[in-house]
Amino acid sequence: MALGGVLSQLGSIYDVDTLDTRFTTPPGLSYKAVIDARSDKRSDDALIPNTNTNPDKLDGSKRPQSPPRWRTPEFYLYYLLLSFIITSMFWVAGGVSQPSDVRYYKFERYLSPGWIPGRKIDISDAQYFTFRKNLPYMGLLLVFHPLLRRVWEAVYSPAAASSSPSRGHAPSRQGTPTPEAADARLRRRTSFDYAFAIVYLVALHGFSAAKILLILFANFKIATGGLPRKYIPAATWAFNICTLFANEVCHGYKFRSIALFFSGGAAAGDLVSDPSSLVRLGDWLDGHGGLMPRWQILFNITVLRLVSFNLDYYWSLNSRAASPMEKQLDPANLSERDRVSIPAAPGDFCFRNYVGYVIYAPLYLTGPIITFNDYISQQRYRPASIETPRTVRYGVRFLLVLLCMEVVLHYVWVGAISKAGADWSSYTPAQTSMLSFFNLHIIWLKLLLPWRFFRLWALVDGIDPPENMLRCVSDNYSTLSFWRAWHRSYYRWLLRYIYIPLGGAGFRSWRDSARSVVTYLMVFTFVAMWHDIKLNLLIWGWLIVFFFLPEIAATYLFPRRQWEARPTAYRMLCCAGAVANVLMMISANLVGFAVGIDGLQSILRGILYEYSGLLFLVTACGALFVGIQVMFEIRESELRRGIVMKC
Structure with a gap:
């Protein structure tokens, strides 16, 4: 292969299409139409009316595009400045991550032997340490699970006709599975998911799997157990929010605690000297908690799927006519928007499918999150967006991110420094700021890696969930856009199940504005409590809402149309x-996920109360200004290619 071909293949790893086809396909368009357009450009107009003839520009922005600036003198200056800025950032953060640093003795115990010669690695973060330690075993599971499914499907051959056929199938055509074949595929796959889910739960949580199945059964009965229809949403929300709190307060409902309750609440001293058989049984059951005894830690992801099933079922009760057939759609080639909005068939809301969806192995622990409707649709018909070359490129991209994380942890020891109870006043403002900045990047990477891995597993298994992280954490300048791009599947879940039912947001009048702020506060209060019941996370959620407001106000006060004659001035403004947005976002995320309120106050004192700190702040703002100009141009470049990521 020629050098140009090799470089093209390497570059394709970082194509937006490799990350997620949802960003190169309009929400209402089936990805099959994109494939057809690429294979036969002459039929573009017939297949995709009112779009560009270039299949890579199916959703081009109608806003006039500016000419590229990549090779202008302005950007050559930016390249020069960025080369110095980025080098300085690593030099400052790495300078205090050395054995020669006078504070090294304080955090040395949190470092581990590294695989880069002469460097130790900072794997003091428990979340990343667990992921890293278990990655080889999860890699084996990624291979074993899809292979086991193939064996299951080869052995399990249900009758072609369903005893309760699903409604709404379009007539079969060449290359499209028949309705009977689609139903058979659904039964094969969901039966496997159901059986594997039980085994998976027991392996992960031991006897605590019974607690999870009990919660799942109670939630299922809320939706399907005969409760009056109008009470289903309220009962669903009440049950699942109470479950979140109860899981936290009761520490996962230890069997010993349950035994104590039923044994009459005997005193602890009596139980130590002469424990009852019931309490001994509880201790024994607690001692067999599987690979993850603390099952409640990650159950908040499962709660989202419980809500999704119940509300998708609730909305389906009045949407029986909204089938693909009535909408004259091909059920085998639905767009993602249709897969989510068109309800599953009545017979699909059964306990087998429910458990298979909620405990779907590749997405059970961390997500990404898909709705029940989407899960059923993809189980019935394999998504056209799953293509082996793209999945391979996505896997390579995951490995490159893993390598990036490992290298950063060898050269920036911010986690160990923080765990050692760092005295931030002993660091210069530049050192404090860079350590905080890299701390946010490490948080981003430690979340990105599990999400990418488990999404890769789902892709290999034939399910295409949304990509959770769209851009690098450093490639964000808008608070609103940052929220869309950070944990995107959760953002979409919030839109569908909370934000839109609450009426959305609008700022046409003071009354609408006040209602919108209340809506945002309710959404982000739920977001904070869903992450963890902690004060710093609650403050983080409210800060996010507070930081939305200046950006929304600026959008109304400085509309683009009034600056069309002065595009450069508008860009600078x-x-x-x-x-200012970036500084506010850094502050909010440091409070919520890094140093907390006290840590942020200490950092701000070091920056604002000293001349050197103020000088650094001005320099940092200049560096951010240069970086944001590049971010602007990245998005303009995407728009020129018809890619609208809205973030």
């Missing part, structure tokens, strides 16, 4: 506002 937007960049100045974006710098």
Whole structure:
């Protein structure tokens, strides 16, 4: 292969299409139409009316595009500045991550032997340490699970006709599975998911699997157990929010605690000297908690799927006519929007499918999150977006991110420094800021890696969930867009099940604005409590809402149409506002996920109360200004290619 071909293949790893086809396909368009357009450009107009003839520009922005600036003198200056800025950032953060640093003795115990010669690695973060330690075993499971499914499907051959056939199938055509074949595929796959889910739960949580199945059964009966229809949403929300709190307060309902309750609440001293058989049984059951005895830690992801099943079922009760057939759609080639919005058939809301969906192995622990309707649709018909070359490229991209994380942890020891109870006043403002900045990047990477791995597993298994992280954490300047791009599947879940039912947001009047702020507060209060019941996360959620407001106000006060004659001035004005946005986002995320309120106050004192700190702040704002100009151009470049990521 020629050098150009090799470089093209390497570059395709970082194509937006490799990350997720949802960003190169309009929400209402089936990806099959994109494939057809690429294979036969002459039929573009017939297949995809009112779009560009270039299949890579199916959703091009109608806003006039500016000419590329990549090779202008302005951007050559930016390249020069960025080369110095990025080098300085690593030099400052790495300078205090050395054995020669006078504070090294304080955090040395949190470091581990590394695989890069002469360097130790900081794997003091428990979340990443667990992921890293178990990655080889999860890699084997990624291979074993899809292979086991193939064996299951080869052995399990249900009758072609369903005893309760699903409604709404379009007539079969060449290359499209018949309705009977689609139903048979659904039964094969969901039966496997159901059986594997039980085994998976027992392996992960031991006897605590019974607690999870009990919660699942109670939630299922809320939706399908005969409760009056109008009470289903309220009962669903009440049950699942109470479950979140109860899981936290009761520490996963230890069997010993349950035994104590039923044994009459005997005193602890009596039980130590002469424990009852019931309490001994509880201790024994607690001692067999599987690979993850603390099952409640990650159950918040499962709660989202419980809500999704119940509300998708609730909305389906009045949407029986909204089938693909009535909408004259091909059920085998639905767009993602249709897969989510068109309800599953009545017979699909059964306990087998429910458990298979909620405990779907590749997505059970961390997500990404898909709705029940989408899960059933993809189980019935394999998504056209799952293509082996793209999945391979996605896997390579995951490995490159893993390598990036490992290298950063060898050269920036911010986790160990923080765990050792760092005295931030002993660091210069530049050192404090860079350590905080890299701390946010490490948080981003430690979340990105599990999400990418488990999505890769789902892709290999034939399910295409949404990509959770769209951009690098450093490639964000808008608070609103950052929220869309960070944990995107959760953002979409919030839109469908909370934000839109609450009426959305609008700022046409003071009354609408006040209602919208209340809506945002309710959404982000739920987001904070869903993450964990902690004060710093609640403050983080409210800060996010507070930081939305300046950006929304600026959008109304400085509309683009009024600056069409002065595009450069408008770009500079937007960049100045974006710098303030970035500073606010860094502050909010440091409070919520890194140093907390006290840590942020200490950092701000070091920056704002000293001349050197103020000088660094001005320099940092200048660096952010340069970086944001590049971010602007990245998005303009995407728009020129018809890619609208809205973030």
